[in-house]
Amino acid sequence: MNAARQEHPSGEQWTIRHGDLEATVVEVGGGLRTLTAGGLDVLAGYGADGMASSGRGQLLMPWPNRLRDGRYRFDGRDQQLALTEPARGNASHGLVRWALWSVLDRSESALTVGYRLHPQQGWSGRLDLSVRYELSAAGLEVSTTVDNVGADRAPFGYGAHPYIALGDTSLSDVVLTVPAVEQVLVDDQRKLPTGAAPVEQDDHDFRRARPLGATRLDTAFTGLSRDDDGRWRVRVGGLVDRPDVSVWGDRSFGWVQVFTDKGEDHGVDGVRGVAVEPLSCPADAFNSGEGLVVLEPGEQWSGQWGLVVHR
Template sequence: MTETVVETKTYPISFGDYRARAISLGAGLHVLERIVDGQWLQLTETYDPASKPPLGSGMTLAPWPNRIRDGKFEFGGTSHQLDITEPAANNAIHGLVRRRNWDLVEHSEARVEQSIEVGQHPGWPYALRLTVTHELGDNGLTVTHTATNEGSEAAPFGLGVHPFIRVGDVPNADCTLEIAATSYLPLDPTRNLPDGPPQPVAGTENDFTTPRSLAGVWLDTPFTGLVPDASGIARHVLRAPDGSATALWSDAAFGWVQVFTAYPERGKPYLNRDLALAVEPMTCPPDAFNSGLDVVVLEPGKTWSGSWGVTGE
């Protein structure tokens, strides 16, 4: 049965060769398209906006991305117990704002800004305000996130996003993938939690520093050691056989990227796609509130900001 989302709003934007829609649920990216030879081609997966986003497609994951073991963490000498939102693995997953409708701040032809108060929740006493801005320009889509600590005590923070990319109608299994990362984090396959420290990708099945075919590749893997290009951004590229490509980039605020392949035969279908590919910018890895790895500590009154985007080639 399809799960209906109540009062979800979509916000279309356009600029030059690009058009996109942001969505109020989770301040998500609903779709990004580029016109090529008179045809609009999808650079991201999409779905019926009246339904639940499949596999969290496009959602903003905050104030932590991914999972927290047993929903427990300690910060500033205080122990916290979050609600368990992944019962099968006994984890708290993907933060507190992805299943809520965000407030519209501003919507113009090429830009939409949304915001939300995270609010007080079991195990989460910190007063954070988040914003997400989707903006189109000559180079495609730029998404900028901010988090402001409006409370009186320091707060831990992490953020991730869950976009699925594609190159028009080309099957992903016919494409190559290049990931600008030198290390990966091993995960326990049962709970998708860290199973040791980051390891070099060199010489492993997780080495995508040069383009590799996606056919038959199974990934649900956090990567780090991201390698920036000359402009200071890390670029991960999905390329079709004819040379056309979709690139997802992130700035230095995002030190991690989780790459996930969705296959129906693995029990993770993305609607009617034989293979869907999520390339997920993250500021920190799974269970970071316990490991402390790359957790942002927001002091009262301070604001964090980071950007990522998608472009067609």
């Protein structure tokens, strides 16, 4: 009799390597469980014996962030999604976080996973989702393509949810750079958009690198300055026992969310980290239409984001 295969809460574990960089992608959600450099955690992920908490490393499709009441109207049809954030009455972070993804292609330093999103409660589209993780001397690059393989149009948004590991650094000492001129304002109770404001409001201006201090963020930034390659870059630095890390996004990502709650010095569930989340649209885009992509039958969307470890 063959020995029983070891089962993990996040399913199959797929590891890729380049130099001293190593990443593990998981079957459940197709997300990034770990990223290390020289054995040191770059991402605040989770163990093989656990499951993703607080969105750690997950892929957020076909919408990121929150959707008010789980309701929206598209092409004359009212849709009602399950409320996956019941305390706030929202549908949160899409439909594929807990789905089983498959390997489409694999090499020593790269892995492509895929999933077909079928119609279901509150969702009538049919999309083929493909995500390629690749390690190189430049760091980690994540390339996502989405094909509408159905007969109808489909609304679409995308987000990723990596947390940068802080090690022993106090959250107030973390040095943050966010090249944004505007922030999305949200209400206190449901964290849904109420408007926009300059980053100077509420001390959220991080265009010049500075420590977080007493500032705490659960904030989507936009109006992002880009380098000559078309990418914006958010840098997390000031880390006492590890190098700075930058998260970048290409022109498909007009927003970036920075979330600091899981970086607090005490009382955090899981590894301490600051989330830097590339977003193609802000919260509630299915209702507001802001940043929303509408995929016609046969149409494709693509976007790239990644991480650089500064050593």
